[in-house]
Amino acid sequence: MSTTVDTTAATAARKERTPVRPARIVLHVFLVCMALAWLGPLLWALYAAMRPYGETSEKGYVSWPDSLSFDNFTNAFTQSEMTHYFVNTLIIAVPAVLLTLFLSSMVAFYVSRFDFRINLFLLLVFTAGNLLPQQVIITPLYRLYLLIDLPGITMSGKLYDSALGLVLIHVAFQSGFCAFVLSNYMRSLPHELTEAALVDGASVWRLYWQIVLPLCKPAMAALATLLSIWIYNDFFWALVLISTGENMPITSALNNLSGQYFTDPNLVAAGALLTAIPTLIVYFALQRQFVSGLTLGANKG
């Protein structure tokens, strides 16, 4: 039974793509060249990172390698105590992603499942806020963070220079995008679903927590992937709102370190590639969620 299905599916697939026309070959050649050109900068960085500084400074960078090794990677990792900065990033990114999803899903539930007059305006406020360039708000934000004293709660005693401060701004900023996407998603869920439960006496919290939220899993997964990568990659907020090198997340720490300690481009290349690894892992593992997350927001437009 299943074999017949398989073969028909296979022939169907073959039928669609079989005829090996010259045009197809030209297309593949073109795409291979383009893909290699696109991977070029990364491959070059990898090549540079795998060669010792001594060798490249003597023979030049465009030369055949005497030896390739991962020494630069281990050196970059240990010299800059990368583990410490990865942990810093985790401390910021994990709560920020979870909190953003939690808060924005509540807003989305409010605006998409009920018909309050304020809904459209509320959603506009969130969506527009997310589209602003960060620099528009950074000056007062920086001052505000310096003003807020949190003795004993953060290392710095202020909101400034603390992981908490970064979590808050990530949540505030990103919840705009997530509220927009999730409200579109929730609106597509049939109304009878919550209607019936409400008539039966379920509280709105139950509607949200036990009915709507579980149905939003695909959208939440997509957004979680996207948010993790965005927040991990953040450079700007950390650059301005963190002053102590020790407290920096990985991307801004790398910038700091490459100026201060690294004088060796190969080592910087290794450091940069190491920094990119977690996002690449997330991307390869959750590719489908990531891409669907990006287009969840775009398709509606």
Place this chain on the structure above:
Amino acid sequence: MTTTPTESPEAATPPPGSGPAAKTSTTATKVPQGHRRLLTRRDRLTLGLMAGLPTILHVALVWVTALASILLAFTTWDGIGFDSIKWVGLHNFTELFTNNPQFWPAVEHNIVWFVALILIPTPLGLFLAVQLDKNIRFSRVYQTAFFLPVVMSLAVIGFVWQLIYNPDTGLINSLIGANEPGHYIDWIGDPDLNLWAILIAASWRHTGYMMILYLAGLKGVDPSLREASALDGANEWQTFKNVIFPTLRPTNTVVLVVTIIEALRAFDLVFVFNKGAEGTELLSILVTNNIIGESSRIGYGSAIAVVLLVISLAVIIPYLIATFRKERRA
């Protein structure tokens, strides 16, 4: 204490749309569902908190600060104590427009950034998307190659491209033999070259982003359109130009808005490259320099932020109005 909805008199009325009660309902302007009238007081409180807390956080950190930027733009302040805030009217703006050698170049570079992104990586991304949409083998592999830069931090991308542009040790100069003293081509330092060098790196990333957006758009094109076009004897280019491209209109709008916003937000790459020194000034860099640089001219920095805000809102507001109007109709 808790009154169940079934006990409340409101709950007895059928949901709007299914009975005459809908017509008499005056409280709601448009009532697609009857949820609202089934709510207990406690439900209303819960809902208020659910929407209220996130809104307070978002408004306080994003909109109140944006408003504060506007107010501060009309003052001078060194940041030390509130007493030193002085109202100066339009002074910051006049100084910015007439007396700042970096301002107009920055505006120009932001525009160049946008024009470059819309002219090169956007059509290229569309072209790649159209090719990859042809149900070809290894499509996933190609997609991944083009998309990889989008996943990476712009700061990391800055480091990677420095390995290519570095005058001494970079790939380009090594290849063309310009890495000897006296023959240097300073891709990062030369004010005539550095913006373009950075834009190549930015385009490298932007292409993959555009490709994914267009691929998603193309997936939504009704296949029967293609068939009809083929039956009419249109060739590939004619089909694309007359049939496919017009249906991509919503995607094009998103692409345009995304690209403008990316051009206004551009920062990380430039900061890592040369901190926005000569030749690569951007509005975002000028604002940031007022905070992390030595000089703390808050009013002045805010004035630049206001320019950025005004340009952004000029794009954001029409886009959102159009988007939400469509949604309301849907």
